[in-house]
Amino acid sequence: MELYEYSQFLPLIEKHLKDLDGWRGQYGPDPTPLPVDLDQMDEVMGQLVDRLKMNFPMHHSRYIGQMIKPPHPIAWASYALAMTVNPNNHSDECGLPTSNMEREIMKEMSKMVGYGDTYLGHLTSGGTIANLEALWVGRELHPGKAIAASKNSHYTHPRMSKLLGLDFIELGLAEDGYLDLDEFRRHADKIGTLVVSMGSTGHGKVEPLDKILPIAREYGVRVHVDAAYGGFFGLISGDLGIRREPWLAVAESDSIVIDPHKHGLQPYGCGSILFKDPSVSKVYDHDSPYTYFMPSDLHLGEITLECSRPGQVSAALWATIQLLPLRRDEGIGDYLKLSRQYALDFCEEIAAQDDRYRIYMEPDLDIVTWMVVPEEKTTSACSAANRQWFQDKMDDPENPIFVSMLKVSGEYFGRRHPDFVVDSDQVEIIRSVFIKPQHANIMGKVFANDTHPQAS
Missing domain, CATH: 3.40.640.10 (Type I PLP-dependent aspartate aminotransferase-like (Major domain))
Structure with a gap:
């Protein structure tokens, strides 16, 4: 499927929502004084959608910035069904x-x-x-x-x-x-x-x-x-x-x-x-005094x-x-292996960049911290180069990539990368989170249209 469309799940939601409506109807008619005007709801929901479109594309594989991804369809659909009952797990x-x-x-x-x-x-x-x-x-x-x-x-x-x-x-x-x-x-x-x-x-x-x-x-x-x-x-x-x-x-x-x-x-x-x-x-x-009676x-x-x-x-x-059971070789385990593999593959991409980029710290899971290697090897120059790459890639009309930034101690940076002169208390490096199962779609694309000054 070229584009993941959430609307494909509407028939399932409609089917099971009607089932729940049947359960609700067993208790007889129950008119509500609350206004339910479908035309007005449609207008407000349209305004809502317009506001939601102002988000960064957190749903897309191009977004490798924060620990954000869309929930699985079974999760949001089940959430929506249960929300119409609105149970409280307090008691x-x-x-x-x-x-x-x-x-x-x-x-x-x-x-x-x-x-x-x-x-x-x-x-x-x-x-x-x-x-x-x-x-x-x-x-x-x-x-x-x-x-x-x-x-x-x-x-x-x-x-x-x-x-x-x-x-x-x-x-x-x-x-x-x-x-x-x-x-x-x-x-x-x-x-x-x-x-x-x-x-x-x-x-x-x-x-x-x-x-x-x-x-x-x-x-x-x-x-x-x-x-x-x-x-x-x-x-x-x-x-x-x-x-x-x-x-x-x-x-x-x-x-x-x-x-x-x-x-x-x-x-x-x-x-x-x-x-x-x-x-x-x-x-x-x-x-x-009033909830623990059952x-x-x-x-x-x-x-x-x-x-x-x-x-x-x-x-x-x-x-x-x-x-998707909590197991190593199926369900959640399969998905986690994808995330981990993407992080390892991305590290290989960075290693192939001829010292234009460098891993800051080897990843244990699926978060990769890395940096642009500036011509002037100082921590302040490194921060500036990373900020520029961050902005340039986000603004690239042909190949936008969304990453995040991470502040680390200048002293500890110098211990890990002794070829740099530490001239700042903090260093801003780049952080990429491979949390989504479709990140295979951007492998090999992150460094396309490279604007790094050392790029050939």
């Missing part, structure tokens, strides 16, 4: 079918990460809230102790530490770009929870959890894995150069965050948190910081993993 009374779907999802995800049948977990609105819950639980179990993470970690962690009233310790990086284990040891007695990034959003780095865990256990530090971006890649660890040992070690971590709205093919608004020890439910202990071992609202949560989120993810 079984408000959304029993979708609450049970969420329980089934979490069971599958727990198996995927190695926690097995003994765990506590639920969906969230995204990785930020999921990480907050993990850090909050850590604070309650290790009161007064700091939260720590390496410079690879997401910027949410120092913010959440501040919100929780805890000190945040930023740990440095070793020469290999991962957490400096010696520095962790030096601070370990002050740390209550260590955040280990497995799929950092800047470089896609997977920190060596297998080497970190023994040190954490020695000092009694909780280990929280932030795998919001990378979590599903555990399915294909051992393949395509992805180290297996860190992912096997996840089974021994205390908690893990994974965002299905990234590599789980979901619409935004779908994160998740899993705890290895279900007894942490005591931290959530509370009662609701029989249930544990209403989902009893183990979440968020109260009302949309059941359509679990409906979409549940339907997706029925169609």
Whole structure:
């Protein structure tokens, strides 16, 4: 198919929407006083579409900028169907079918990460809230102790530490770009929870959890894995150069965050948190005077910081993993292999550019950080060349390519690329995210119409 058309799925949506309308009609006529004028709706929706067209082409393979892609058709179609019911997964009374779907999802995800049948977990609105819950639980179990993470970690962690009233310790990086284990040891007695990034959003780095865990256990530090971006890649660890040992070690971590709205093919608004020890439910202990009346071992609202949560989120993810199971050699695993392979192929393209471009840091997953090599090898000249390439390619009428920029430490840049003179505190490099399954369509095209001054 030359162009992926969403309208092809309208007959399926119409069929199953009529089925739901039949269920709704069983309870008799129910006229609403709300105005439903189809002509006015058509006009407003047309205005909406005009506004939506102002987006960057995030749906297209030419867009390799941020961690954005359209959800799978089964996800958005299922979301739309469930949205007409509008269940609330706070309690079984408000959304029993979708609450049970969420329980089934979490069971599958727990198996995927190695926690097995003994765990506590639920969906969230995204990785930020999921990480907050993990850090909050850590604070309650290790009161007064700091939260720590390496410079690879997401910027949410120092913010959440501040919100929780805890000190945040930023740990440095070793020469290999991962957490400096010696520095962790030096601070370990002050740390209550260590955040280990497995799929950092800047470089896609997977920190060596297998080497970190023994040190954490020695000092009694909780280990929280932030795998919001990378979590599903555990399915294909051992393949395509992805180290297996860190992912096997996840089974021994205390908690893990994974965002299905990234590599789980979901619409935004779908994160998740899993705890290895279900007894942490005591931290959530509370009662609701009007929602926990249906029989249930544990209403989902009893183990979440968020109260009302949309059941359509679990409906979409549940339907997706029925169609595309969480397995290495089919379903989600097949899609992840594509993303990883595209990143490796792109690295080969860069290597073939005769030193006009250079990989900044070898990718662990599907995020490639790279840079233009300017004639004057200074960090300030590198930043300027990268900014120019970014703008020129976005404005190219014949071959537009959309990438993103990433700021890195000038000092660390100099350690990785010692042939450059460090004359700036920060360096702006280029970041490309190969998250969409159709990125094969731009392989070999990124450097077409090259405007690099060294290009022949």
